[in-house]
Amino acid sequence: MNFKGFALAAFILSYLYRLTLAVIHLRSADNPVPENVKDVYDEETYRKWRAYHAEKARFGILESTASFLIELALLALNAYAAFASLFGKHPVTQTFAVLLLSSLAELLLTPFAWHETMVIEEKYGFNKSTAKTFWADQAKGFVISLGLMTGIGAVLWWLWQTMGDWLIVAFAVFMTLFALAVSFLYPVFSRIFNKFTPLEDGELKEKLTALLQKNGYQVRAVQVMDASRRTTKSNAYFSGFGKMKTIVLYDTLVEAMTPGEICAVFAHEMGHGLNKDTLKNQILTFVQMAVLGVLAWLTLRTPACFTSFGFEGVNAGFALILIMSVEFALISPLFGLLINARSRRAEYRADAQAVREGYGKALVSALKKLARQNYADLAPSPLLVKLEYSHPTLSQRIAAIENGGNSL
Ligand SMILES: [Zn+2]
Numbered sequence: 001m002n003f004k005g006f007a008l009a010a011f012i013l014s015y016l017y018r019l020t021l022a023v024i025h026l027r028s029a030d031n032p033v034p035e036n037v038k039d040v041y042d043e044e045t046y047r048k049w050r051a052y053h054a055e056k057a058r059f060g061i062l063e064s065t066a067s068f069l070i071e072l073a074l075l076a077l078n079a080y081a082a083f084a085s086l087f088g089k090h091p092v093t094q095t096f097a098v099l100l101l102s103s104l105a106e107l108l109l110t111p112f113a114w115h116e117t118m119v120i121e122e123k124y125g126f127n128k129s130t131a132k133t134f135w136a137d138q139a140k141g142f143v144i145s146l147g148l149m150t151g152i153g154a155v156l157w158w159l160w161q162t163m164g165d166w167l168i169v170a171f172a173v174f175m176t177l178f179a180l181a182v183s184f185l186y187p188v189f190s191r192i193f194n195k196f197t198p199l200e201d202g203e204l205k206e207k208l209t210a211l212l213q214k215n216g217y218q219v220r221a222v223q224v225m226d227a228s229r230r231t232t233k234s235n236a237y238f239s240g241f242g243k244m245k246t247i248v249l250y251d252t253l254v255e256a257m258t259p260g261e262i263c264a265v266f267a268h269e270m271g272h273g274l275n276k277d278t279l280k281n282q283i284l285t286f287v288q289m290a291v292l293g294v295l296a297w298l299t300l301r302t303p304a305c306f307t308s309f310g311f312e313g314v315n316a317g318f319a320l321i322l323i324m325s326v327e328f329a330l331i332s333p334l335f336g337l338l339i340n341a342r343s344r345r346a347e348y349r350a351d352a353q354a355v356r357e358g359y360g361k362a363l364v365s366a367l368k369k370l371a372r373q374n375y376a377d378l379a380p381s382p383l384l385v386k387l388e389y390s391h392p393t394l395s396q397r398i399a400a401i402e403n404g405g406n407s408l
Contacts (some may be wrong), residue, residue: 014330025384028384046324052375083098095315140193156300170293212266228251236265284342299323340387349399368370
């Protein structure tokens with residue numbers, strides 16, 4: 001079997017793995033709900049929840065199958081090489097051509113995104129997005145992702161030309177810096193999609209500022225984001241480096257929660273900060289990027305990776321596609337397992353911080369509200385929790401909080 005055969009087999013294998021998980025997820029909808037979270041949904045809402053999850057899970061399988069078939073066809077038919085040959089000989093335009101085809105192929109999935117947001121989410125009352133917002137988001141997303149991918153492809157090509165075997169190190173360093181830049185620029189990007197207004201003075205702002213200052217953080221600003229333009233689900237996050245923090249609250253959160261509950265959510269976020277979870281995540285990001293560097297190096301120095309898919313020589317854009325959807329896709333479940341196990345421990349520790357700040361009870365009621373608003377799964381398959389969940393289940397978290405912040 002040639003390289004192409006192996007690559008296609010790996011691609012099919014990783015799809016089958018995801019399909020298996022999706023089927024396990026679909027079948028877990030009948031799991032009994034644990035005692036300590038029985039009051040999250042009433043009978044009526046719970047029935048609606050089951051219908052919502054089943055519909056989303058079935059539709060998700062359909063969507064990922066469509067995406068898999070499109071990509072499989074492009075790979076199997078050497079479509080990338082054929083398309084790139086229309087764009088001249090320059091390596092950068094060739095890279096751009098391959099990534100353009102990949103982005104165009106993704107556009108074929110737009111009807112699925114439409115159905116998910118405007119039909120399913122709408123039917124269950126989550127969707128706030130209008131057709132105009134939807135198309136604007138799609139267009140912005142297309143331009144941003146094509147631009148980023150072309151940039152990465154061009155840098156990959158340049159590193160390969162100038163550094164050769166040092167590429168592993170150079171690419172890992174570049175990608176780490178890039179990942180840091182993305183998290184740094186996240187507030188900038190979110191401003192393209194949303195409006196921010198300062199939180200009005202009052203009990204909430206005073207309590208939040210006091211909580212953070214007591215633990216040595218300077219709060220630069222507390223801002224409310226107009227998430228309700230798109231969704232009824234709520235969230236909150238910190239942004240900014242070091243001790244200067246901007247707090248961002250979804251307007252949906254401010255509307256639905258008491259000041260005590262919002263402080264409990266923030267005591268949890270602050271726990272992450274005090275435990276240096278972000279720093280640890282960045283180290284893990286670097287390890288992953290180093291693995292990507294090794295894969296990039298191996299791919300670029302193996303001519304069969306390109307010739308077996310119809311290319312005459314190395315194409316940095318196609319290398320990116322092979323790395324992301326074939327090579328890394330095969331090993332990423334293993335990464336996921338390790339990273340998620342670590343992340344769940346970090347969540348327990350952050351909850352424990354909220355308990356120590358005296359917000360244990362408020363956190364339980366906040367988590368229940370969030371679960372209700374986000375239509376959370378109360379009884380997911382334990383296997384899926386181990387493989388895929390970055391957070392413990394609601395029931396596990398409440399048990400730990402009521403146990404004084406120690407997981408059982
Ligand atoms: Zn957390």
